[in-house]
Amino acid sequence: MNLPSPLARLRAIPWKNPLVLAAVGGVVLIAAVVLFFLFRPGGLVSGGEAYEYLQAGRAPMRVTLREGAIIQPEHRLNVTPPIAGRIDSVAVLNGDLVKQGQILGWISSTNRAALMDAARAAGGKEIAFWDDVFKPAPLIAPLDGRIISTAVVPGQVVQAAQAVFTMSDHLIVQSNVDETDLKSVWVGQEVEITFDSFPDMVLKGTVHDIAYDATIVNNVTTYLVNIFLTETPTLIRSGVSANVFLIVSDRKDVLQVPTDALTPENEVLVVPGKGETPILRKIEVGATNGQFTEVVSGLDEGDWIARRAFALQRAKKGGFSFLAPGGKKKDQDKDKDKKK
Incomplete structure (x- = not known):
């Protein structure tokens, strides 16, 4: 089968047809406009x-240093019972703010727990008598802070060194800053903090201290920077990931x-x-x-x-x-x- 040559195809086009002439003219005009704007003196090219x-x-210019961070308690403290025994009651919930000296719960020593079990079995006045004579020991908050973890329930047997509550004095933001960026960080520096979990929340804070001892992971040297929040919303929890923007300059x-x-x-x-x-x-x-x-x-x-x-x-x-x-x-x- 013989196919027509390209020249023969061109000759077959009805060039005198007004529609064909209009289409060709449009293409030529567009090409001319493009070439004019590209190559005219002082033009695009x-x-x-x-x-x-x-x-x-x-215009205003704000220069910031962005680093990853995590919310952590500044001081984490485990509350341990003064004696081994059995938990009688728990008086607080996770997230509660407590004062130093506040009673968090009650614990019976091993001997008291055994006597109270025997009194309950005997019934009558035995329960009231031993409950009045042999008092349980209180679990007391050693400082002002927040309960962030409760590890026991009533009736649970615990040892004297076992942590029954975990407290924190207040939550802070901790960021590991690369040694090359340390020149742009100083104590008292203003910081803005954002959270992937709360996209609409932006908190403010200040750099409280910069570690003197470096942390080296995979040959990367970083320094721990502690940032104190101006305000700590109740939504924020220990362990939440954050992004910190250390404000280097704002003019x-x-x-x-x-x-x-x-x-x-x-x-x-x-x-x-x-x-x-x-x-x-x-x-x-x-x-x-x-x-x-x-x-x-x-x-x-x-x-x-x-x-x-x-x-x-x-x-x-x-x-x-x-x-x-x-x-x-x-x-x-x-x-x-x-x-x-």
Whole structure:
């Protein structure tokens, strides 16, 4: 079977048909517009490269250090009975706040438990007599705090060294900070804390102390940082995972440019004038929050800079945009006319 050649297929197209002529004309027009915007002087592509034009400006800048963390009691204390015996009653629940000296429960010694069992078996006045003569021992809270764990129930036999309650004085946030980030952490530093389990909750706190002794795990050196909460909601529990944002700096009027407009050598493409090709200029930079970088010197507020196409594509996270800078350049000219 002989197939027609490509040239023969082209000849077979009814070129005089108005619909065919309209379709071809539309394709040609679109191609012409795209080429015009790509390669016109001062357009999207200058010297074979694509740019986005923007101005250096002033805005607030907050620099934070993010670390993983966990909620833990600052001091965890096990309450043990003064004697071996049997638990008579428990007077508190998990989560209760208690005061130092408060009775948490009662325990009968081994001898009292045996006598009370015999009195109950005998019945009558024996129970009241031995209950009055042989008193149970109280389980007393050694400090102010919260009951975070109860390990016994009434009737359970325990030993003198066995933990029956676990208390904590108050909950704190503990974070292991890498040694390379330690320069950005100090006592009294303000901190914001968020939780994966409670996405809408943001707590505030301050750094209380930084460990002097390092912890080394898998050849990574970290230091334990304890953070005290300004307020501890009842939702927070010991062992809850958290994210801490240590506020390194928080300023309101900072001259800055997008970080992805800078080269690794801290150079930026400066636009000298309308329709001119951007030129590299080295600037002095300061703090950065990742998205924006502070300009210490080398640029003034309102200076126009250009961002290369690869940075533009990365900033927009996919998809190329035909961004015509003509409007922005006109605004730049208007600003210059106003200054004049």
